[in-house]
Each structure stands twice: as structure tokens, then as C-alpha cells.
Amino acid sequence: MFEQLVCSFWMVFNRGMNNADRHRLIAQAVKDSGSATVPDLAGLTGASEMTIRRDLDTLAAQGVLERFRGGARTLLLRGQEPPFALRAHEALDAKRRIAAEVARLIADGETVLLDSGTTCLDVARLLHGRAVTVMPLSLQAIHTLSDAAPATTLVVPGGRPRSGEGALTGPLTLASLAALRFDTAILGCCGLSAAEGVTAYDLDDAAVKKAIIASTRRVIAAADGSKLGRTAHAYVGPSSLVHTLVTDTSAAAEEVAALEQAGTAVITA
Amino acid sequence: MFEQLVCSFWMVFNRGMNNADRHRLIAQAVKDSGSATVPDLAGLTGASEMTIRRDLDTLAAQGVLERFRGGARTLLLRGQEPPFALRAHEALDAKRRIAAEVARLIADGETVLLDSGTTCLDVARLLHGRAVTVMPLSLQAIHTLSDAAPATTLVVPGGRPRSGEGALTGPLTLASLAALRFDTAILGCCGLSAAEGVTAYDLDDAAVKKAIIASTRRVIAAADGSKLGRTAHAYVGPSSLVHTLVTDTSAAAEEVAALEQAGTAVITA
DNA sequence: CTTTTCAAACACAAGACATGTTCGTTACGA
DNA sequence: TCGTAACGAACATGTCTTGTGTTTGAAAAG
Structure with a gap:
């Protein structure tokens, strides 16, 4: 029941979520914990795993993170400037x-x-x-x-x-x-x-x-x-x-x- | 009757007309006769007068022609290079x-x-x-x-x-x-x-x-x-x-x- | 002052884009 | 080597943007 509540909250919250917002959220999550799996990020953002993979490819191309099978890890060192995008x-x-x-x-x-x-x-x-x-x-x-x-x-x-x-x-x-x-x-x-x-x-x-x-x-x-x-x-x-x-x-x-x-x-x- | 035939021909012909194609057509017409009126160009291209006006504004911004009330005149001198666009x-x-x-x-x-x-x-x-x-x-x-x-x-x-x-x-x-x-x-x-x-x-x-x-x-x-x-x-x-x-x-x-x-x-x- | 031309506002259709689903392929671990 | 999980390509769907036309009020020319 609580799950459903949270879920619906996410749904409502995510109504206005742009893909740029999701990218920021993903980059933040990966940076904070060093790495993250695709299912984790899908749960976090409410998007499908396919979308997450596409996002990760985009972010990897921007030099934000590094892909590995099943997820991605951060490339940002402490104190380094986050990428322009x-x-x-x-x-x-x-x-x-x-x-x-x-x-x-x-x-x-x-x-x-x-x-x-x-x-x-x-x-x-x-x-x-x-x-x-x-x-x-x-x-x-x-x-x-x-x-x-x-x-x-x-x-x-x-x-x-x-x-x-x-x-x-x-x-x-x-x-x-x-x-x-x-x-x-x-x-x-x-x-x-x-x-x-x-x-x-x-x-x-x-x-x-x-x-x-x-x-x-x-x-x-x-x-x-x-x-x-x-x-x-x-x-x-x-x-x-x-x-x-x-x-x-x-x-x-x-x-x-x-x-x-x-x-x-x-x-x- | 011939009019209708010509008209339907244009309609068919213009099916695949891009706005870039129309721009070329307009620029060519204006260059050839020195100037053209909005209704003329609307008849030539099959587009509405409003669309022609918007096109003329675009072309004027590109330096192709010069607007005047009711139409446009060419800016391209003989032998001069047509604009990049x-x-x-x-x-x-x-x-x-x-x-x-x-x-x-x-x-x-x-x-x-x-x-x-x-x-x-x-x-x-x-x-x-x-x-x-x-x-x-x-x-x-x-x-x-x-x-x-x-x-x-x-x-x-x-x-x-x-x-x-x-x-x-x-x-x-x-x-x-x-x-x-x-x-x-x-x-x-x-x-x-x-x-x-x-x-x-x-x-x-x-x-x-x-x-x-x-x-x-x-x-x-x-x-x-x-x-x-x-x-x-x-x-x-x-x-x-x-x-x-x-x-x-x-x-x-x-x-x-x-x-x-x-x-x-x-x-x- | 009348007529024509223009431009802003709205409406509509077509196309582009983002997203999700399915399915076949590939890569990793046992 | 095989089985499972992850991946990517292809397609379907819904949304959003873009281009176009129509209407209407404003501005300019005569």
C-alpha cells in the first residue's frame, strides 16, 4: 500500500520531468554512490530500463560516466567540474x-x-x-x-x-x-x-x-x-x-x- | 477547365514541396523579373498569401531580396553569388x-x-x-x-x-x-x-x-x-x-x- | 476616409521526438 | 560449453513541435 502511494507520488512528481531532469537525477545518483545498476536507476526515475540505457549512453558520450554491463560508474573525481551539458x-x-x-x-x-x-x-x-x-x-x-x-x-x-x-x-x-x-x-x-x-x-x-x-x-x-x-x-x-x-x-x-x-x-x- | 487542370497539376506537383523548395522558387521568380507581388507568388507556388509573406520575411533576413509593401524586389545583382541558404x-x-x-x-x-x-x-x-x-x-x-x-x-x-x-x-x-x-x-x-x-x-x-x-x-x-x-x-x-x-x-x-x-x-x- | 496590406492569434494537420514493448543477439559466469 | 542476464534493433504509441491556413484588428498608402 505504501509502495503504491510512493509509486503514485513518483508518477505525479514525474509528470513534468524532462529528459534533462532525468539525466541530472541519474548523474547525481551515479556520482553519489560511485556506480549504479540499470534497474536501480529505472526504479529511481520511474522510467523503463530501455530508457535508462539510452540515457546512460548519452551521458557516457558526454563524458559524465562510464558504462559497464548492467550499469554505469562515475568518472567525476572529487572536486572536478561537472560537464557542461x-x-x-x-x-x-x-x-x-x-x-x-x-x-x-x-x-x-x-x-x-x-x-x-x-x-x-x-x-x-x-x-x-x-x-x-x-x-x-x-x-x-x-x-x-x-x-x-x-x-x-x-x-x-x-x-x-x-x-x-x-x-x-x-x-x-x-x-x-x-x-x-x-x-x-x-x-x-x-x-x-x-x-x-x-x-x-x-x-x-x-x-x-x-x-x-x-x-x-x-x-x-x-x-x-x-x-x-x-x-x-x-x-x-x-x-x-x-x-x-x-x-x-x-x-x-x-x-x-x-x-x-x-x-x-x-x-x- | 484548363485552369482547373493546371491547378490540379500544381497541387499534385506541390505535394512533395518542401518550404526550402518554395523558397527557391520564390527567389528564382523574384530574381528573374526583378520583383513580384505577394498574390503573384501565392498563385505561382499554390501557398497562401500569409505563407508567402512569412517566406519573404525569411528571404529578406537572408539578404536574398528586399521587401516592399505588397511584394518584394531582388537584391541580387547580375553575376553575384546567390546566398548560402x-x-x-x-x-x-x-x-x-x-x-x-x-x-x-x-x-x-x-x-x-x-x-x-x-x-x-x-x-x-x-x-x-x-x-x-x-x-x-x-x-x-x-x-x-x-x-x-x-x-x-x-x-x-x-x-x-x-x-x-x-x-x-x-x-x-x-x-x-x-x-x-x-x-x-x-x-x-x-x-x-x-x-x-x-x-x-x-x-x-x-x-x-x-x-x-x-x-x-x-x-x-x-x-x-x-x-x-x-x-x-x-x-x-x-x-x-x-x-x-x-x-x-x-x-x-x-x-x-x-x-x-x-x-x-x-x-x- | 477607403482600400489594401500586414501581423498577431488561433486552429489544424503532419511530422519529429521521446518512450515503452517485444524479440533476437550477444556477453558474462557457472 | 551452456544458461541466464543484459543489450540493441525494430516497431508501436502518445506527445510535442513545426508549418500552414484562416480570421480579425491594426497600420499604411492613396
């Missing part, structure tokens, strides 16, 4: 609010450098059709803006895209950045704190972020509350390099205060 | 066969430069997943190959995309080409003849093609029969720069012979 569906509201605030800070006619990351991708969507010149550092943002001409001018940097992420890195990217100057950079940082400064998950990424900062007059960082006070692997520079930080209400007050102390203007969207 | 749906079979032949000429492990154009886009589709390193010079091809990792290595050149076309040009593109060397280039030429050499519609494009040729050991030109013997505006170089030409059966025999005389190997797909 999953992050894109997390904290949607916060990202969207932050992106809207960032877009408001951009004036028409400006030249803008757009970093990689999910929040910056949202900014790209809002910049679509605006009278600005944009050089995005991710394939996704380039694609988003590719049909925005002639109002929006798109400049493509060279580089090698990181798998899954779409972030452009490498010598070609650095050369493109070195050859140009911009009014404003939108930086999507992985970690930001007054004590540890701006940090990125990846060394190549950190090099690109350094070059971004060197090529622009004004640096705007877009980071939801979870990024504040966090420290990632690769050091980019002190937090004072960031002129303006746009974050959301989940940001820790003491960290915000410390950043403001260090000279960064903080806007809570 | 239309070319993409012309001579599909020939393009596909040519692309297949070109893809067969590429060996695994090669580094490949991929020019812009519709035929090269088809080559990109066939290269997807192959164990090659590709640097495409169009946004569309980049997008096509963006999820081909890790088997296929994608390198993105810098540059500014030409509106509609997606072809990357400008100093950033030339710099990217100058910094790298490739085994094979797939050149999509606008005009090719033994007498006039390789020609492009656009000056910037011609500069890029020159740089492409300078950066590669082997140049393969992909051009359907209509391009042979034709001359476009901007000169790229003599036909002898092209080591191999892949074309289709519609190619004029004397032009093929002349190109072979000049040192180009010709493959008819």
Missing part, C-alpha cells in the same frame, strides 16, 4: 538573472569579450541582436550569435575547443586575444574569493582568462553564489582584477564584504 | 557525390584545411568522427564538427564571419593560417578554368584562399560542373595550384581536358 541545466533562474544584469551593464556600441561557461552563454543569448561587437570564447556562444548579424558584430577567436565544454584554448586563442583590445570582458569564473583570487579548473583555461583580463579595460565577473569563496585548481589573478561582480542572493555575505573591501563592486541580481 | 539546396546529389569522393581522398591521421561553401560543408559531415584534424573556414562546418571529438580533432581559426555565408575572413583568419601547416586543403572555388585560374566572388575570400594554398602541401578543389570554365571577380591563382579537382559528370569535357593539360588531376564523381 549538466551544468547548463543547474540553477537556471540564478544564471538567467545574473545574465540579465550583466547584459544591462553592456552599452550599445561596446566591444565585448565573452568567456566560456553556462552563465556567459546566457549572456550571449541576451546580447543577440544588440548593437555590440562580441568575441566569444566558446563554440556554443559563437553558434548562438552566428545569426545575429548585421546588428551584432561577431568576431571568432582561433583555438582548440575543449571536448564537451566548447571552450576555446591554446596558442591560437592567446594570439587572437593578444591581437585585439576590448571595452568589457564577461568572465565566468570557477572560483572567486578575496583571499585566493580568481581561479579556474583548467590550466589552459586560466591562461585564457589571464589574456582576457590583459586585453580589456573593464572586467565583469558573472558567478552565482556557489562559486564565491570557492577555490579551483588554476590561479588566474587577484580578485582586485575584477571591477564588477554580478552574483545572486545565495552569495555568502562575508565573502561579498571581503570582495568589496578588496575593490570589487558587487551587484546582487 | 539557397545554394545549400541546389544540386544536392552532385554535391554529395563530390563530397564523398573528396572524403575518400583523405587518409586517417591527416591534417585538413576545409574551405567555406556548401560542398565543403558536405565534406565536413562526412569527416565527422574520422580520425583527422580539421580546421574549417566556415561557421557551419565548425558547428557540424563541434561534437565530433574525441575522434576528430577540431581547430578553430579566428576571423570575422561573412553574414549569411558563415565564411571566416580577415586578418585573424590569415594569421591563423600563417601560423599552421596542413597536409591537405579542400578548396571550394567559385570559378575555375585553365585560362583564368581559380577565382572567388569576394576579395577577402580570395585572400583567404591564397593563404589556404600557401599553408598546405596538397590542394583538392571541390567544384560541380557549373563552376568549371566560369570566372568570378577575385583572382586567387593559376589552376596549376590545384593538384586534384573533384567534379561531377556535368563538367564540360574541353575544360576538363584543358585543366588536365595544365597539370591538375581530375576525378569525376
